[in-house]
Amino acid sequence: MADFLPSELVITPKGGVYHLDICPEDLARKIIIVGDQDRVELISNYFDEVTHKSQHREFACHTGTFKGKELSIISTGIGTDNIDIVINELDALVNIDLKTRNEKNEKISLEIVRLGTCGILQDEIPIDSFILSTHALGIDNVGHFYERNVDAETKKLEQEIEGKVKLPKYIKPYLTKASERLNKRLDNPQIEKGITVTSSGFYGPQGRRLRLPLVETEMLDSFSDFKHDEIRFSNLEMECSALFALGSALGHETTAICLGLANRRKKEFTTNYETKITELIEYVLDKI
Template sequence: MSGNNNRDREHEDPSEDPNADVQYHLEIGPDDVAESVLLPGNPERIEKVVDCWDDHELRAHHREYRTATGTYEGSPISVTSTGIGGPSAAIAVEELARVGVDTFIRVGSCGAIQPEMDVGDLVITTGGVRQEGTSDEYVREDYPATADYEVVCALVAAAERLGYDYHTGVTMSADSFYAGQGRPGFEGFEAAGSTELVEQLKAANVKNIEMEASAILTLASIYGLRAGAICTVYANRETGEFRTEGENRAVETASLAVHLLAKMDDVKREAGTERWHAGLSLDSGLE
C-alpha cells in the first residue's frame, strides 16, 4: 500500500450501533485496520508515525480521529489519533476493538518527575495511576491499570535494539493538563492538593505524567486485549527543562515493537503456548 488518499465511503446514515460495520466516531470498518494499532493523541502526529513505515494508506479522518494502515518491516500496522484525554481515547479503544484490533500502544509525550530522566528519553509504562475519570466509568477505583507484559517486553526490546535511552515504571494519567497536574490555572488558581501532588508522586517512584495511558490500559485489561504505552519526555518537572525533542524515538520504538510482537506471536504458535515466557527466543527470523 502507498499514498495518502482517503477512500470514498457511504456515510448517509452513520449508526451508533456497536455492531455496525463502520464505527460511529472513527468511521472505520474491519478492513481498515491491522490487529495492532498505535495511539498518538495529536492527529498531526500521524504523518510522523507513517514516515518510518514501509508504506501506508490513510483510511479515515473524522473529528480528532485519523487512521492510517500500512506495514513496518513487513508486519501489518495501523495508527489512530485519539485526541487529548481519556474520554476520546476510550472511544478509540472501544471502536477499534469492535473491528478486530487486539493490541494497542499509546505513543505520546509526557512530563517526567524523576531527576535522572532527561528530555528526549523514553518512558515505557508498566502500570498507571488512574487519576483520570474515564476508567472509573468502567470499573471500581481500586482496579489496577496495568500494561500487558508482552507489550512491555516488546517495547523494551525495541528500545534496546534501537539504542534509545529509556525508563520503565508507573505513569500517572490526569484529566487536566493544568490543575490536575499540579500546574496553576488561570490567574494563578491552585487546585486543592496541587502543591503537594508532584512531590507525592515522585516519592512513590512514579516516573511521568500524561493524560491517556491509564484509561487505555484499563479498558484493554477489562476486554482481555493487549496494551502498553511509550512516551517521549518533553519536560522534566524536577529540573525545569522543557524541549519538544525525541518524538520520533517513541514512534520508531513502538513501530518496531509491533513487528516484534508479531514475531513473538509466531514463536508462541510454533511452541504451542498462549503466552510469551523466558524460555522462548526471538534470536532467529528478525532480520
C-alpha cells in the same frame, strides 16, 4: 434480537464505527495510538505501502505495512474520555459483527501501543528520555465506570499508593497494568520505566498553577516521593489509565512509551521535540 441495538452501537451508513468512522477491513491487528493527529503521518511516512487513510474529528487512521508488518496508526486526541471511545470502537471493529450486531464467538486480541509525550516526575530522569509504563494510576474517572478484574498484587499496591499520595478529596485513584508481553518487546536498558500518572487535564490536574490556586499543592511531590521497593512514579500524561483498564478488560494487549518533554521537578522543557519524537517513532516501529 441483536446483542447491540442502534442507540448503543452506532454504525455508519458504510458499515463503520461512529467516531473513528472506519470499517473492519480498514484496521490492522497491531495498532499505534498517538494523541496528536499530525503524528499519524509522521509515522505512516515510514510505511512501504499505505492501504487506508481517513480522518473524522480528531481520529485520523492510516493503515499499511512497515517492513512487511501490517500496522494501523490512529490519533486519539487528548484525554481518557477520547480513549473510552477509541478502545470501545476498536474492540467493536474486531469482536462484534457489525452486520448482525452480535458479539462474535471467536475473539481477537489487538496489540495497542500508545506512542505519546509526557511530563517527568523524577529528578534523575532527563528530559528527552523514553519512558515505558509498567502501570498507570488513573486520577481521571473513566476506569470507575467499568467492572474489571484487578489482581491481588495490583490492588495491594493501589491501596498503598492511595494511602500515601496527596490528592483533592473527591479523586479516587485506580491502578492499572500495562501488558508485560508488549513491554518485553519494547524494553532495553536505556529506557526508563515506572508507573505513569494519568490526569484529567494538563494544568491543575497535573499540578500546574497558572492564575488559579490549586486545592492540593503537594500532589506532584507526593508522586515523586513515593517509593515501594523498586517501584516509583516516572511520568504524567493524559491517556494511559483508560487505555490499560479498558484494553485489558476487553482482552487486548496495551502499553505506552512516551517521550519526556517536561521535567516537572527540575522545571525544564525540551527544545528537541522533532528529533526525539522521530527517534521514538523509529524505535517503536522496529520493536512492535
